[in-house]
Amino acid sequence: MAMGPILGPGRRGRRSPMAEINVTPMVDVMLVLLIIFMVAAPLMVAGVQVDLPQSKAAALEQDQQPVSISLDADGSLFIDEEPVAPANLAPRLQQIAAGSTEEGGPRIFLRADRGLEYGRVMRVMGEINQAGLRRVALVTVGGEER
Template sequence: MGMHLPSNKGRGRRAPMADINVTPLVDVMLVLLIIFMVTAPLLTAGVQVNLPESRAKALDQEQKPVQISIDDKGQVFIDTDAVSDAELPAKLAAIAAKKGADGKPAAIYLRGDTALGYGKVMRVMGELNQAGLNRVSLLTDPSDPR
């Protein structure tokens, strides 16, 4: 198979160019790669949090929600029982194993002290997510609407 090369001999006409310019294609693909690299971690790194609305009515629940509290020293309590950091994953796995009538684990109410660091709350939320407890509500004191 031979290739036809344009020659300068002739009537001054140029032969059509048979090459494909791939530079615009590469530019578009690199932009798409950057977009996917930026957005992919944002899609998988989130912890699902169901925050209650301020004017919502009380929900009818068959299962009593579990209250997890973290005091200003970082001590974790499940309902009123103190739990160490080593015991927390096992206790949360036991809570997740108890399914309600709807087949879902109990709702979790997470309370954290104002003086508490953000990292401790996120570690507890990570343990909740690892145990499969994704119905988490963060509780706050209602502020004065004045």
């Protein structure tokens, strides 16, 4: 607790307690916590490691949980983080389309590593379209180019 000023010279005064709260240390702690959470939050995203391309498009608003289809740098396929063989992709997509009550099927988020060849990504998009799923969004990383 801080003490008030001492009375002038020659006066026998005592220090009196101040009734003010020093909030500077609390603000410092809050700013440090804010920085820690800002740095740590992007690291908490779990999923298949994919190096996404950049885009300046705005994020999509979503009502229901989308189905995520990912292609990693090796070209391996994943549906919601579960590995899928390329031969089993069409039946799985038809199963997803049949289980949906929405017109055009559920929203599909297609995430593909930027190092993959264009044809491989287009083949997966063709399978998605052939299964009757029409609500497809390509996932990118927002911001400026690296």
